[in-house]
Amino acid sequence: MNTLAEVFAAARAERRGVLVGYLPAGPGADEAFAAMVAAGVDAVEVGLPYSDPVLDGPVIQEAVDRALAAGTSPTDVLRTVEGVARAGVPVLVMTYWNPIERYGPARWAADLAAAGGAGLITPDLPPEEAGPWLAAAEEHRLDPVFLVAPSSTDARVARIAGLCRGFVYATAVMGVTGARRETSAVAPGLVARVRAVTDTPVGVGLGVSTGDQAAEVAGYADAVIVGSAFVRTVLDSGAAGAGKLAAELAEGVRRPLPRPVPAAAPPAAPGLDGI
Amino acid sequence: MTAEALPDASGHFGRFGGRFVPEALIAALDELSEAYASARRDPGWTAELDRLLRTYVGRPTPLTDAARLTAHAGGARILLKREDLAHTGSHKLNNALGQALLARRMGKTRVIAETGAGQHGVATATACAYLGLDCVVYMGEEDTVRQALNVARMRMLGATVVPVTTGTRTLKDAITEAMRDWVTNVDSTHYVIGSVMGPHPFPMLVRDFQRVIGDEARQQVQELVGRLPDAVTACVGGGSNAMGIFSAFVPDATVDLVGYEAGGLGVEGALHAATIAAGSPGVLHGMRTFLLQDPDGQTLSTASISAGLDYPGVGPEHAWLHDTGRATYRSVTDGQAMDALKLLAHTEGILCAIETAHAVHGAVELARELGPDKVVLVCLSGRGDKDMDTAARWFGLLDPAPGR
Known part of the structure; x- marks a missing residue:
């Protein structure tokens, strides 16, 4: 199995972006992940379904509600991780903090590593509260991934980027998850601010749903993270739809691009574009 | 108001409290902490709050x-x-008025709130009407039914009441929905949390008010x-x-x-x-x-x-x-x-x-x-x-x- 670092290095050599696909664990997720990986998704985020997802929009909430109604548990999440990892791509779990606090950060790190997981993305765990998790992650060689936002100060960007392993997750817009018609105007500036303080790759998420958008984001970021669009597609048309969307996005991150270097970072003011 | 020993600088009461929120909200929480600290040191601001508590509340x-x-x-x-x-x-206006005054001090023009029984929603709608701020209140659909009178009161006060239909359709889901709104509109919007809960500095701020x-x-x-x-x-x-x-x-x-x-x-x-x-x-x-x-x-x-x-x-x-x-x-x-x-x-x-x-x-x-x-x-x-x-x-x- 490849590590996140290897996947980013290979994509860089091919002068293309890394495609990361997200789905919450639950009924149908394993088949959909298999189709996504077969169609060119480079790394996978498995969502741990949680009752109060404050950063998620209606699409992911709907999928998560279904998964919870079907009884999807953290143990099921680990089983899904195991299955996807066997396909040879790095697998991260994306989760709100309380289920991990409840499971126990040390036990979770051990079990996630044993399942072949590569890391954990924690959207509501700020670095100030992350001590126990960082220690557990280091012990089990898992990549901790934290989020930076357009509203983050430069000092916070530096602090958060310094704690991230694998990649830094840049949220492209101020808002909850969900597909948007236009890509973010503030994301390139945020990516530039991250690059100024770290060599760790930068992934951009929130709002990408088409090959064209993926191509545009791959023009300035190392990874394109797609969540709600996959979730919507799986809700509507199952694994086959997910495979088709993955193929379109995989083509997008491979388009030759002029790769414009973002000049002076645009104003860091949080924008509301595309919401 | 006197200085309190707790919470500590990072918002903890012993092992409790803290800030478990999306990064997008951290800047707003820092802004709120700073605005509150500066308002408390401003005799003009505290005098206005005291005057309104006397003459309006x-x-x-x-x-x-x-x-x-x-x-x-x-x-x-x-x-x-x-x-x-x-x-x-109810006691809710003590806090809603204090926070609405802070919102105005921070230059925010829009206020959101969650409400369960509707008392905090009514208090926030009242403070917003008094100070000329836009007001949106999230309320679980089940609560809009059992507290219909308060829904009417909020609407009479010019607030928009949004029934929340996710999850259990009660206070918990109204808070989740208000946090989503805040993440999206944090530039223009202050979230008036109605109880001594949520991320730091809210538990301290609401307690003090x-x-x-x-x-x-x-x-x-x-x-x-x-x-x-x-x-x-x-x-x-x-x-x-x-x-x-x-x-x-x-x-x-x-x-x-x-x-x-x-x-x-x-x-x-x-x-x-x-x-x-x-x-x-x-x-x-x-x-x-x-x-x-x-x-x-x-x-x-x-x-x-x-x-x-x-x-x-x-x-x-x-x-x-x-x-x-x-x-x-x-x-x-x-x-x-x-x-x-x-x-x-x-x-x-x-x-x-x-x-x-x-x-x-x-x-x-x-x-x-x-x-x-x-x-x-x-x-x-x-x-x-x-x-x-x-x-x-x-x-x-x-x-x-x-x-x-």
Whole structure:
């Protein structure tokens, strides 16, 4: 199995972006992940379904509600991780903090590593509260991934980027998850601010749903993270739809691009574009 | 207002509190912390808040000597701190007005709030109307039905009320939805959290704005009986009226602090909202505190006849007061609260909110335990107009329609 670092290095050599696909664990997720990986998704985020997802929009909430109604548990999440990892791509779990606090950060790190997981993305765990998790992650060689936002100060960007392993997750817009018609105007500036303080790759998420958008984001970021669009597609048309969307996005991150270097970072003011 | 020892600089009350929120909100929380610190140092700002508490909210609220309730209980003397007589009918305006003034100071033009029983929503809508701010209130769909009067009040005050249809359709989901709005519109918008909960600095900020209840009551009780009370009681959902009245008495070691949680149909079953009695530490809505959660850390649904106490978490400072033993928390069932609602109405001519009735039941019980010569202070947090529909059904008060 490849590590996140290897996947980013290979994509860089091919002068293309890394495609990361997200789905919450639950009924149908394993088949959909298999189709996504077969169609060119480079790394996978498995969502741990949680009752109060404050950063998620209606699409992911709907999928998560279904998964919870079907009884999807953290143990099921680990089983899904195991299955996807066997396909040879790095697998991260994306989760709100309380289920991990409840499971126990040390036990979770051990079990996630044993399942072949590569890391954990924690959207509501700020670095100030992350001590126990960082220690557990280091012990089990898992990549901790934290989020930076357009509203983050430069000092916070530096602090958060310094704690991230694998990649830094840049949220492209101020808002909850969900597909948007236009890509973010503030994301390139945020990516530039991250690059100024770290060599760790930068992934951009929130709002990408088409090959064209993926191509545009791959023009300035190392990874394109797609969540709600996959979730919507799986809700509507199952694994086959997910495979088709993955193929379109995989083509997008491979388009030759002029790769414009973002000049002076645009104003860091949080924008509301595309919401 | 005096400087408080807790929370610490990072917003912790011992192992509780903190900030568990998406990174996008951290800048807004820092901005709020700074604005609050600077406002507290600004004599002009604190003078304006004091003036409005006096001339608009109607403070100080009176202390009522509940002689007939005391006689009925047959124990300690029961005193009522009358927050039900504040403008809008509850203690909620103390905080909503303070936060709306802060929003204006920060240059925010739009205010959002969550509400359970609707009292905080009404208070926020009121403060926004008074200060000329746009107001959107998120309310669980189930609560919009059982507290329809307050929905109408908020709309009359010019607020937009958004019924929340996700999850359990109660207070918890209204908070989740308000946090989503805030993440999206944080530039223009201040989120007026209605209780001593959420990420730092909210638990501290709301406590400080509500502390006026305890400061007034502490002086009023001493004037009336010549000493401090033996116990101070209040109902606890998120716990803002309780924290407001407790905080003035925390240093007084002789004063027992007792909070009453919603016991629903009984804490031994699944249908209640007794977070401290039956919960365990966890993280929800930006704070570490006691939660009602399942073994996987999923939030459990709660049940209480009072929409305002129907919440699976509790303010982190209450969790800390419980941990340290400084305060104790008991639960009161729906039936006990409804009986207390009727008892207070019959003995004192006061129709309180069903939330408040939990504290009234607790105070009567406590007065009997303590015996005569003792003094129990109750925070009478709100009036009960909004609950008359529920009470009428519970007690069968309405005559059948004519001709049937």
